[in-house]
Amino acid sequence: MTDDVQNRIQGLVDANPVLLFMKGSPLFPQCGFSSRAIAILNHLGVEFESVDVLQDQGVRQGIKAFSDWPTIPQLYVKGEFVGGSDIMMEMYESGELAQLLADKGVAAQG
Numbered sequence: 001m002t003d004d005v006q007n008r009i010q011g012l013v014d015a016n017p018v019l020l021f022m023k024g025s026p027l028f029p030q031c032g033f034s035s036r037a038i039a040i041l042n043h044l045g046v047e048f049e050s051v052d053v054l055q056d057q058g059v060r061q062g063i064k065a066f067s068d069w070p071t072i073p074q075l076y077v078k079g080e081f082v083g084g085s086d087i088m089m090e091m092y093e094s095g096e097l098a099q100l101l102a103d104k105g106v107a108a109q110g
């Protein structure tokens with residue numbers, strides 16, 4: 001991964017308290033795994049930003065090296081890598097994801 005891509009990813013992660021690297025957009029996810037990740041975040045009612053890796057092959061490959069995680073989607077909360085959609089689902093079902101968001105001071109909406 002080039003320093004440029006790494007710096008861009010770091011900047012995105014630093015600037016957005018809840019950030020999902022995904023394929024497509026929240027309204028039009030381009031992969032079932034990304035769609036599932038969006039559904040979980042929407043169920044939790046948390047405000048989040050997303051990055052469409054399909055728009056940038058550098059970020060698509062770079063985020064895998066950055067996180068040392070081979071697939072998309074990838075969730076970051078307050079700069080911390082949480083995991084992909086399987087981990088998100090497990091943490092959602094156990095209540096851990098809501099707890100993590102609360103612990104990090106990321107308020108759910110309404």
Ligand SMILES: N[C@@H](CCC(=O)N[C@@H](CS)C(=O)NCC(=O)O)C(=O)O
Pocket residue numbers: 023031033060070071072073084085086087
């Ligand atoms: N088990 C993974 C499934 C994610 C997955 O397999 N993603 C694939 C298809 S979207 C992927 O990122 N492949 C590499 C790529 O497309 O660059 C998860 O928990 O998120």
